[in-house]
Each structure stands twice: as C-alpha cells, then as structure tokens.
Amino acid sequence: MDSGVKKPGVTSSQVARRAGVSQSAVSRTFTPGASISPKTRAKVMAAAKELGYRPNAIARSLITNRSRIIAVVMAYLENLFYPDVLEELGRLLVKENYRLLLFTGFMDRDSDPVFDQLMQYRVDGIVLASTSLSSELSEECAAAGIPVVLFNRTTERDAVSSVTTRNREGGRRVAEFLVAGGHKRFGYISGLESSSTNRDRFAGYKEGLAEAGHTEIIYEVGNYDRAEAEAAARKMLSKPDRPDALFVANDHMAVAVMDVARHELGLSIPEDLSIVGYDDVGPARWTSYGITSMSQPLKRMVEATVNILMDQISSGEIEAEHRILNGELVVRTSARLPKSGVVEVDGRRIFKPAKG
Amino acid sequence: MDSGVKKPGVTSSQVARRAGVSQSAVSRTFTPGASISPKTRAKVMAAAKELGYRPNAIARSLITNRSRIIAVVMAYLENLFYPDVLEELGRLLVKENYRLLLFTGFMDRDSDPVFDQLMQYRVDGIVLASTSLSSELSEECAAAGIPVVLFNRTTERDAVSSVTTRNREGGRRVAEFLVAGGHKRFGYISGLESSSTNRDRFAGYKEGLAEAGHTEIIYEVGNYDRAEAEAAARKMLSKPDRPDALFVANDHMAVAVMDVARHELGLSIPEDLSIVGYDDVGPARWTSYGITSMSQPLKRMVEATVNILMDQISSGEIEAEHRILNGELVVRTSARLPKSGVVEVDGRRIFKPAKG
DNA sequence: CTGAAAGCGCTTACAG
DNA sequence: CTGAAAGCGCTTACAG
Structure with missing residues (x-):
C-alpha cells in the first residue's frame, strides 16, 4: 500500500x-x-x-447553486427521541438525494458560529431541532432565503415553518386521563420553560384540570434535563403533601423521575403515584418503566419536515407552513387506569375519552 | 416578508x-x-x-481540494452509545473547523450508494462506526486515498486505522469478576457474531473462564439488537439449567435481558442471576438497571479518532494507526460482588483483581 | 502588500 | 444529439 x-x-x-x-x-x-x-x-x-x-459534487454545487445538503441542528442527543428523528431524517433525505450535515454537541448559547457555517456551506435547507436557539437562528436563515423547518417547536412570529403535534391537546388529554383515574393532587415537572412544547403541554394540562375543578398544581422545573428532573422529583415527592398524579413534560425526564420515586423514595408506581410522560420514546416502552405517555408520531413528523423542505426548495417559494399532527395517549403501567376510556387499537392501549 | x-x-x-x-x-x-x-x-x-x-465554502473547496467535511457512517442510533459518540464528534470536529456529514438510517447491506456519495462530496476523512459494512467500505475508501478510521471495530487486514478498547482483556476481566463472585454456571449473549468487538469479548471471556476451570458456556445470539436479545434471554433463562452468571455483549442488550429476566421470568438480580454488560452507556447507570459493565472511554476514543484523522489529512500520509484504549469494570448492582477486588476510585466502584 | 490572471471541475445556453 | 465556450466564486502563484 x-x-x-x-x-x-x-x-x-x-x-x-x-x-x-x-x-x-x-x-x-x-x-x-x-x-x-x-x-x-x-x-x-x-x-x-x-x-x-x-x-464532483462540489463543482456541481458551485455552478448549480444547489448544494443538495440539508443542515440539521440538534444541540444534544441524550434524549433518545432525537437520535430516532435523526435516523429517520437520514433515511428520507437520502431517498430525495440529499445529504445531511449535522450540527450537534455545541452549547445551546452560541448561535452565531453555527449560523456562519450554515451560510458558508450554502445549505439548501435547515431542520432546527434545537430548543433554545431556535428563534434567533431561524429568523436569520429565513432572512437569507433558506428554507427552515422548526422541528417539534414553534416561535411566536410564525414566519418560519414548523412541524409539531397538538401539545396543548396532549396536555389536556393527560389531565383528563389522570382526572378519570380518580386522582386528587396533581403535579407537573416542566421542561424548558421558554420552549413552546413545554408551554403548550402545561397550558393544556392546566386547562384540563381546571375544567374538572382542580386549580392547584404542584410545580417543579426539570428543563428537559435528567439531573434537573431528578432534583425536581426529590423535592416534590419527598414532601408529605406530594401529588398522587404527576405529569412529566417528556419521557426522558419521566424515566429519571420514576427511578427517584421508586428507588430513592420507596414509592410504588402507580399505587402511590401515577406518572404520565410525553413522546412515547424507547425507554417508555421498556418494561422497567412502562410509561403511559402521549405519543408523537415521529415518522410522520419527519416526513412532513422533509416534504416542506422539498416543496420550498423546488418551488423557490418560502411560505411558512405549519404542520400540526395528532398524538395518542398510550396507556401502560405507570399510571392508574380510569374506569373507562381505555381502548385497544392495533395491539396498543389508548385512552380515548367518550366525547362530552 | x-x-x-x-x-x-x-x-x-x-x-x-x-x-x-x-x-x-x-x-x-x-x-x-x-x-x-x-x-x-x-x-x-x-x-x-x-x-x-x-x-462560499463550496467554491473554496473546489480550488483547495479540501472540503473540510468529515463523513460519519453510523447505520443505526438506537444504542445510546452511538448518539453519545456523535455528539462528542460534533464537538471536536467543529473545534478543528470541520463539518460532519452524517450517513445513517440505511440498511447495513448496501455499502455502494454510501460510498458513491462519500466520493462525490470529496470528504476529507471518514469515521466508520457501522458494524457490518466496515470491511468493504473501508477498503474502497482507503484505496481512494481518503483517511478512514474504524470506530470501535477492526478488520482482519489492518491496512485501515482503528480506535478500539481492549475487548479481549475486557471479556477476560468480566470472567474474572464473575468467577470471583462464586458463580457456577456461565452464560453469554453475543452481539453480531461477525463483529470484531463481539469476537474479542467472547474470546476473552472464554479464556478467563477456562483458566478458572469453567469450560462450558451457555450461549445465545443477540446480534446487538434489543428484540433478538430479548428472545435470546427468554430461551436461555427459562430453562431449568439456566446460568447464574451472564455476560451480555453490550449494555444496549443487557437492559433488554434484565427486563425479560425480572419481569417476564420473575428472576431476582443479582440474587438469582448476575448480569454484566459492556460500554457503560447511559441506561446502565439508571437505578432501575444499575448494570455492572465494562466501560469504554468514549471521550478518549473520539479524541483519538479525530487526532488520527487530522494527522493524516495534514500530513498527507495515510499510514494505518491502531489506537487501543483501556476500559474499567464499573461495579454496580446487577451482579453479585466478589469478596475482594472491588475498589473505589473517584467515587466509582471498580473491579481490580490483585495481580496473580 | 497588492492586483491581474489562471484555473479548480463542473453545467448550460448557444450554434450547428 | 453534440462540442466549444462562458462562467460559478473562490485561491494562489506571479510580477510589480
């Protein structure tokens, strides 16, 4: 050689x-x-x-002014939901003959260097799945005329496309489920308070509880982070007036919360405490956890994301599009069952309350 | 707008x-x-x-003949070890002013389309962290004069660089630990049998057991896949002559095996069955599992990978380099403790047998 | 230190 | 259908 x-x-x-x-x-x-x-x-x-x-794709890009590269900005991959998204994105993009340039592992603060690189490589489109720098970055990219899709998040000004699920309805559904289960004291462990997903999930939960006459919510902040969720759980669940029903803003945190509740505080789930999560991500299905969780239809979300991108690239029209999909409350063992409303669909148990 | x-x-x-x-x-x-x-x-x-x-980075690349892009080939991300690697790679590459082009989500069979794209984008280097297509792909790339590093795997012909840990010694260490714990019947749930990691871990395990006079190993194949590992566990552990010590070739499978053992078969861990895994990945540390596991020093592995790549790119010399790092047997609760040899280092418990 | 010029490897009107 | 030529946006000897 x-x-x-x-x-x-x-x-x-x-x-x-x-x-x-x-x-x-x-x-x-x-x-x-x-x-x-x-x-x-x-x-x-x-x-x-x-x-x-x-x-030579580089030379081709230079003359066609199309790099056939899509940038994916995903600050951290600890929550398995995101690796799953990435894998599906890889699968669909390659089918469309696009490449995936990944930006990960940076601190969520500094959006400028990331933006600089996106611009330098003249990417044809951007998937933004990073919580905190969404707003600034997305505006800059949109201003530069590059199609952007916010994945699983939105910003106030809806000038930039997004793919989400009905987080508010999801939060409300969780409330209905827990109320139907006969719980009395309700808790919430929040994600990043500035994120749209957390805001909407909490708003829906609050609404749903209020309609059933429950106005008090025991509240702690978990910031979508394992360690912070553990700390929040310790604080909330070691008090005598702890909740008997707890909605954790995503499964990634719910797993940590369950471990603290069971192994540090000796609580039985769901006997002493019902827990409901969000995302229906891998570990939620593992029998050690069996988390009852609002699902997000990952494949359809990724499909919608790629579709929006391809449409905008081929048409040259960057008109913000908002795709909002439905999830389901997948019932497992981490929360007490209500007397009615749990149905079996395709081998999975779903909570579908009778319409009022 | x-x-x-x-x-x-x-x-x-x-x-x-x-x-x-x-x-x-x-x-x-x-x-x-x-x-x-x-x-x-x-x-x-x-x-x-x-x-x-x-x-315009594209135009710059064309004339300098350097794309400043490193391709990372990682067929699947279900095992959290790989997302962790990806995040760290993103972090280090951006520091070196390189971009990360990710190839994921494809069937592990078809290496040709992947190779074609690598070549078309004139990537400056390649990290291969995909189990099965390593050999073919790596040879093709090396032949094209592009630096390649096999991550956590090797091929027979060592013409291409690699970063691994001492899998054989790791397997042997696991054997020593389980023998020291007084176990009598030993099992192994294998990863992909064609992979170098699995081969080496098993070889070391076998050697270690043989030295202690144990020549029989109850064996099932898990292929590094959750579902297959579950099936393997069901088969192996529901028999009356099941092992009382089980080495599972990685933590990703070990988690699934523990769930089956406990929740389907009603076994107590470690009372009825000791389990040891490999990688020391996230879920191994979660209290529901607490897996005793051979660690792989992920950060140092990624660092070595990036170093090799940068060296070869800047020198123009593609000389195969093999970096082999050490892991430790991190002791948690999934396996019975031996009478001696477990020491506390930096707040973690490690198994360090006295040298014979 | 500076500018004019060549050239990287392609695509794509244009004329035949 | 085919070829000669222009040009994409840069870097880099070269001469001053």
Whole structure:
C-alpha cells in the first residue's frame, strides 16, 4: 500500500478524452434528463468505469447553486427521541438525494458560529431541532432565503415553518386521563420553560384540570434535563403533601423521575403515584418503566419536515407552513387506569375519552 | 416578508467593488495568514459587514481540494452509545473547523450508494462506526486515498486505522469478576457474531473462564439488537439449567435481558442471576438497571479518532494507526460482588483483581 | 502588500 | 444529439 496524498480525483475531461467525446457529453451522461444518445452514453460509461470516475459534487454545487445538503441542528442527543428523528431524517433525505450535515454537541448559547457555517456551506435547507436557539437562528436563515423547518417547536412570529403535534391537546388529554383515574393532587415537572412544547403541554394540562375543578398544581422545573428532573422529583415527592398524579413534560425526564420515586423514595408506581410522560420514546416502552405517555408520531413528523423542505426548495417559494399532527395517549403501567376510556387499537392501549 | 428564491449570495467581487480593492484582497482578508495590510483588511471587513458577505465554502473547496467535511457512517442510533459518540464528534470536529456529514438510517447491506456519495462530496476523512459494512467500505475508501478510521471495530487486514478498547482483556476481566463472585454456571449473549468487538469479548471471556476451570458456556445470539436479545434471554433463562452468571455483549442488550429476566421470568438480580454488560452507556447507570459493565472511554476514543484523522489529512500520509484504549469494570448492582477486588476510585466502584 | 490572471471541475445556453 | 465556450466564486502563484 503506497501511502498517498488524497488522490487527485478523476475529472470529466479525463473521461472525455478516454471516451473520445467532449467534456460536455460526459457531463450530460451524468445529468438525468440531459440530451445524450445511447451510443455516446455507453462510450462515456465505459470510460468512466475504467477510470473510476464520479462527478464532483462540489463543482456541481458551485455552478448549480444547489448544494443538495440539508443542515440539521440538534444541540444534544441524550434524549433518545432525537437520535430516532435523526435516523429517520437520514433515511428520507437520502431517498430525495440529499445529504445531511449535522450540527450537534455545541452549547445551546452560541448561535452565531453555527449560523456562519450554515451560510458558508450554502445549505439548501435547515431542520432546527434545537430548543433554545431556535428563534434567533431561524429568523436569520429565513432572512437569507433558506428554507427552515422548526422541528417539534414553534416561535411566536410564525414566519418560519414548523412541524409539531397538538401539545396543548396532549396536555389536556393527560389531565383528563389522570382526572378519570380518580386522582386528587396533581403535579407537573416542566421542561424548558421558554420552549413552546413545554408551554403548550402545561397550558393544556392546566386547562384540563381546571375544567374538572382542580386549580392547584404542584410545580417543579426539570428543563428537559435528567439531573434537573431528578432534583425536581426529590423535592416534590419527598414532601408529605406530594401529588398522587404527576405529569412529566417528556419521557426522558419521566424515566429519571420514576427511578427517584421508586428507588430513592420507596414509592410504588402507580399505587402511590401515577406518572404520565410525553413522546412515547424507547425507554417508555421498556418494561422497567412502562410509561403511559402521549405519543408523537415521529415518522410522520419527519416526513412532513422533509416534504416542506422539498416543496420550498423546488418551488423557490418560502411560505411558512405549519404542520400540526395528532398524538395518542398510550396507556401502560405507570399510571392508574380510569374506569373507562381505555381502548385497544392495533395491539396498543389508548385512552380515548367518550366525547362530552 | 417577500418570499424569495434562495438569495443569490454576496460574492467576493461585490465586496471588492464596495471596498475599492481587488477581489484578491477580499480573499486574503478571509484567508488566515495571508499577506494583507491592516488598512486594506479594515476596508474589506467594513464592506463585507455591510453586504453580509460570507466566503462560499463550496467554491473554496473546489480550488483547495479540501472540503473540510468529515463523513460519519453510523447505520443505526438506537444504542445510546452511538448518539453519545456523535455528539462528542460534533464537538471536536467543529473545534478543528470541520463539518460532519452524517450517513445513517440505511440498511447495513448496501455499502455502494454510501460510498458513491462519500466520493462525490470529496470528504476529507471518514469515521466508520457501522458494524457490518466496515470491511468493504473501508477498503474502497482507503484505496481512494481518503483517511478512514474504524470506530470501535477492526478488520482482519489492518491496512485501515482503528480506535478500539481492549475487548479481549475486557471479556477476560468480566470472567474474572464473575468467577470471583462464586458463580457456577456461565452464560453469554453475543452481539453480531461477525463483529470484531463481539469476537474479542467472547474470546476473552472464554479464556478467563477456562483458566478458572469453567469450560462450558451457555450461549445465545443477540446480534446487538434489543428484540433478538430479548428472545435470546427468554430461551436461555427459562430453562431449568439456566446460568447464574451472564455476560451480555453490550449494555444496549443487557437492559433488554434484565427486563425479560425480572419481569417476564420473575428472576431476582443479582440474587438469582448476575448480569454484566459492556460500554457503560447511559441506561446502565439508571437505578432501575444499575448494570455492572465494562466501560469504554468514549471521550478518549473520539479524541483519538479525530487526532488520527487530522494527522493524516495534514500530513498527507495515510499510514494505518491502531489506537487501543483501556476500559474499567464499573461495579454496580446487577451482579453479585466478589469478596475482594472491588475498589473505589473517584467515587466509582471498580473491579481490580490483585495481580496473580 | 497588492492586483491581474489562471484555473479548480463542473453545467448550460448557444450554434450547428 | 453534440462540442466549444462562458462562467460559478473562490485561491494562489506571479510580477510589480
């Protein structure tokens, strides 16, 4: 093996020479839909194969002004929901012949360096799935004329597209479920208070409880973070007047809360405490947890995201589109069951209260 | 908000005109180390700011023949170990001023389309963290003169660089630990049998057991997959002659095995069955599992990976380098403790047998 | 330190 | 259908 510098790379001109045709002919051979005779194409293909030619996507991008790269901004991947999203995004984008440039592992504070790089690589579109820098970054990108989709979040000004689920209805559904289960004292462990998902989930929960006459909510902040959720759980659940029903703003935190409740505080779930989470992510399904959780239809969310992006890229029209999908309350073992309303659909148990 | 096509983008020539200098001067201003007077630089910077100029990385790549893009191939992200790796890779690569192009969500079979795209984008380096297509893909890339690092795996022919931990010693350590714990019947749930990690872990385990006089190992295949691991556990643990000590080839499977053992089969851990895993990944630390596990030093592994890549890119020398790091057996609650050898280091309990 | 010029590897009117 | 030519937005010898 001779160690080598990065090999020069075969160019279309070299292939052209070998095939005895013009460089344009080579280019056309590799451009779907371009006008080229079968005979010429065959000659080019043969030469290309011999030389191991592959069109240089960088050069192509420069001239077409399309990088065929979608940037995905996802600050942290600890919550398994996001790796799942990433995997599905990878799957769908490759089908559309797009590449995925990932921005992760940075502090959620500094949006400027990220933005700079997005711009430098002239990405064709952006998926923003990072909680806190959404607003600033999305406005900048939108202003630059690049399609942006906020994934699982929205901003106040709805000038930028988003894909979400009905978080408010979800929160309300959780309230109905817990009320139907006969609980008396209600708690909430919040996600990042500035995030739209948390705001909406809490608002719906509050509304739902209020309609049933429950106006007091025992409240702690978990910031969508494991350690903070544990601390919140310790604080809330070690008091004598702890709740008997607890809505945790996502499953990632709910797992931590359950561990604290059971193993540190010796509470039985759901006998002493009912817990409901959000997302229906992997660990929620593990039998150690069996979290009753509002699901978010991940595949359909990713599909909608890619569709919006592709539409905007091909039309050149950047008109904000908001896709709002429905979730379901998947019933498992972490919360007491209500007398009615739990139905079996496709082998899963769902809470569907009779319409009032 | 006027919906617009992707805005044309400001070019260096426009900035030059605005600043009253040559296009070369603009280029030099944005090339670290280029010869440019403070005065000219200031004029350029002012004009650039006014116009919102950012160098076009695509054009730069074309001429420098460096894309500053590292491809990361990671077929699936279900095992949290990999998202953790991804996050750390993102962190370190951005520090080196490299971007991360992610290939994920594809079937592990088809390596050709992936390879094609790697080549088309002229990536400067590749991190291969996908189990099954490692060998073919890595050889092709190496042949093309692109630095490749196999992450957490090796191939027979060691022409391509790799970063691993001492899996064999790890397997042996697990054996020593379980033997020291006084267990009598030993089981193994394997990962992908064709993978180097699995082969080495099993070989070490077998050796370690054999040295203590235990030559029989109850064996099932889990293929590093949750569902398959569950099935393997059901089969192995429902028999009357089930093991009392079980080494599961990674934590991702160990979690599933523990759930089956406890909740389906009613076994107590570690009273009825000791379980040891590998990786020391997130869920291993959750109190519901508390898995005793061989750790892999993720941060140092990623650091080594990036170092190898950067070295090879800057030197132009692609000489295979194999970095092999040490892990530790982190002791938690999923396995019976031996009488001696467990020590406390930095607040963690580690198994360090006295040297024989 | 500076500018004019060549050239990276393509796509795409344009003329035939 | 085909080829010659222009040009995408940069970097980098080269000459001054």
